[in-house]
Amino acid sequence: MPDLTDVFAYLDSRQEDHLSRLFTYLRQPSISAHKNGVTETAELARGFLTEAGLNNARVVPTDGAPMVMAERLESPGTPTLLVYGHYDVQPPDPLDLWESPPFEPTIRDGRIYARGVGDNKGQHLAHILAAEALLAVRGELPCNVKFLLEGEEEIGSPQMPPFVAAHRDELKADLCVISDGTVDESGRACVRFGVRGVLSFELRAKGAKRDLHSGHWGDVAPNPIWQLVWLLSTMKGADGRVLVEGFYDDVEPQTDLEKQALVLMAGDEAAIKHELGIEAFAPHPGGGVAERRSAWPAFTINGLHGGYGGAGSKTVLPSEAFVKCDVRLVERQTADDVWRKLEAHVRKHAPTVEIRRQGSMDPSKTPLDSPFAAPIQRALALTEGEEPMLHPAMGGSLPEYAFTKTLGVPCFGVPFANPDEANHAPNENMEVERFFRGIKTAAAIMVEIGAHKA
Numbered sequence: 459m460p461d462l463t464d465v466f467a468y469l470d471s472r473q474e475d476h477l478s479r480l481f482t483y484l485r486q487p488s489i490s491a492h493k494n495g496v497t498e499t500a501e502l503a504r505g506f507l508t509e510a511g512l513n514n515a516r517v518v519p520t521d522g523a524p525m526v527m528a529e530r531l532e533s534p535g536t537p538t539l540l541v542y543g544h545y546d547v548q549p550p551d552p553l554d555l556w557e558s559p560p561f562e563p564t565i566r567d568g569r570i571y572a573r574g575v576g577d578n579k580g581q582h583l584a585h586i587l588a589a590e591a592l593l594a595v596r597g598e599l600p601c602n603v604k605f606l607l608e609g610e611e612e613i614g615s616p617q618m619p620p621f622v623a624a625h626r627d628e629l630k631a632d633l634c635v636i637s638d639g640t641v642d643e644s645g646r647a648c649v650r651f652g653v654r655g656v657l658s659f660e661l662r663a664k665g666a667k668r669d670l671h672s673g674h675w676g677d678v679a680p681n682p683i684w685q686l687v688w689l690l691s692t693m694k695g696a697d698g699r700v701l702v703e704g705f706y707d708d709v710e711p712q713t714d715l716e717k718q719a720l721v722l723m724a725g726d727e728a729a730i731k732h733e734l735g736i737e738a739f740a741p742h743p744g745g746g747v748a749e750r751r752s753a754w755p756a757f758t759i760n761g762l763h764g765g766y767g768g769a770g771s772k773t774v775l776p777s778e779a780f781v782k783c784d785v786r787l788v789e790r791q792t793a794d795d796v797w798r799k800l801e802a803h804v805r806k807h808a809p810t811v812e813i814r815r816q817g818s819m820d821p822s823k824t825p826l827d828s829p830f831a832a833p834i835q836r837a838l839a840l841t842e843g844e845e846p847m848l849h850p851a852m853g854g855s856l857p858e859y860a861f862t863k864t865l866g867v868p869c870f871g872v873p874f875a876n877p878d879e880a881n882h883a884p885n886e887n888m889e890v891e892r893f894f895r896g897i898k899t900a901a902a903i904m905v906e907i908g909a910h911k912a
């Protein structure tokens with residue numbers, strides 16, 4: 459275990475300065491959805507990178523919000539770590555539910571309250587401050603480090619995957635680390651090895667050219683809502699199995715390590731049901747909650763719309779109806795391939811129904827026995843005092859495939875925020891101690907990666 463006493467002592471002595479820089483960052487709004495303050499925040503981030511001693515800190519324009527990049531290449535013989543984060547934040551509304559203003563960071567009960575503190579300014583700033591501390595104490599970084607900070611993560615990262623593809627050489631690395639989201643729900647640190655992908659689509663059915671009287675025309679003119687209901691019933695069985703031909707073909711079987719990790723992640727299912735207010739989980743062909751959220755694709759109807767939904771009754775035969783759906787994808791499904799299968803299914807079962815593709819992201823997964831997993835786990839064990847949990851894949855979606863598939867490097871999620879960080883909600887917060895510990899973990903990761911022999 460490398461000795462980090464000197465670096466940690468330095469970090470302990472700089473806490474006030476680190477908080478004050480975080481507060482400066484947090485006071486600057488950067489709401490990508492409203493294009494508010496994004497350019498100013500990119501400049502601020504560039505300043506932090508320069509101040510930390512990274513080279514060539516730059517704001518790189520894109521068709522949307524700019525990217526912020528910097529690097530420090532110490533030696534060709536050591537691995538290169540790419541740190542990705544995002545400097546944009548969610549809109550803060552509803553404002554009246556905030557106990558202190560969202561862009562005026564405030565400490566209460568050991569937590570920093572501000573929009574973007576955990577999602578994601580505090581988390582990537584921790585990596586920048588870690589690099590700064592290593593340079594201040596030791597004069598060099600233990601491994602090569604590159605930073606990529608984007609400004610449109612909260613609106614779905616439209617620029618990030620094409621930017622990574624176009625800057626493959628500049629971003630060349632041996633691994634990618636992302637600190638975003640929260641530690642395990644138990645409060646214990648975790649390493650996240652993947653994310654599910656997502657594909658959103660809409661089904662549209664049309665009947666007569668106008669709404670009709672159900673007494674005069676019911677069961678004469680086609681009913682678009684029935685058409686959708688019949689179509690949907692061919693897409694998933696009552697046992698929860700998706701019936702779209704070939705849907706599960708590319709689902710990668712779980713490895714033994716993944717199975718073990720999922721067993722350790724299994725929560726109290728009775729408590730989960732109680733918390734959700736449900737009697738039973740949805741029918742499913744697979745396993746428990748952790749396994750379903752990590753290792754299985756999911757097909758969800760997000761909304762079914764058409765006809766009359768107001769008070770009382772209205773004997774109407776509606777002229778159109780639509781349904782919105784999303785499919786969560788797991789390794790090695792791809793959005794393009796699943797889209798082709800859905801299209802073919804609709805053509806076969808309901809040729810008059812229109813299917814429209816919406817946004818998508820491919821899934822991403824790094825093997826649990828990737829060579830860089832052990833050094834990252836050691837870094838977390840050092841600063842947390844216990845082994846981290848291993849999460850094979852998160853249920854939600856992020857464009858990590860840009861790193862694992864486009865750059866071809868393993869990608870590790872190392873979240874620093876508390877489970878109740880309330881990201882995207884009023885009173886977003888991060889425990890002060892977790893921010894400071896995140897800086898130490900980030901430093902330990904660089905040291906462990908530097909000591910790693912390929």
Ligand SMILES: [Zn+2]
Pocket residue numbers: 548577612881882
């Ligand atoms: Zn977010």
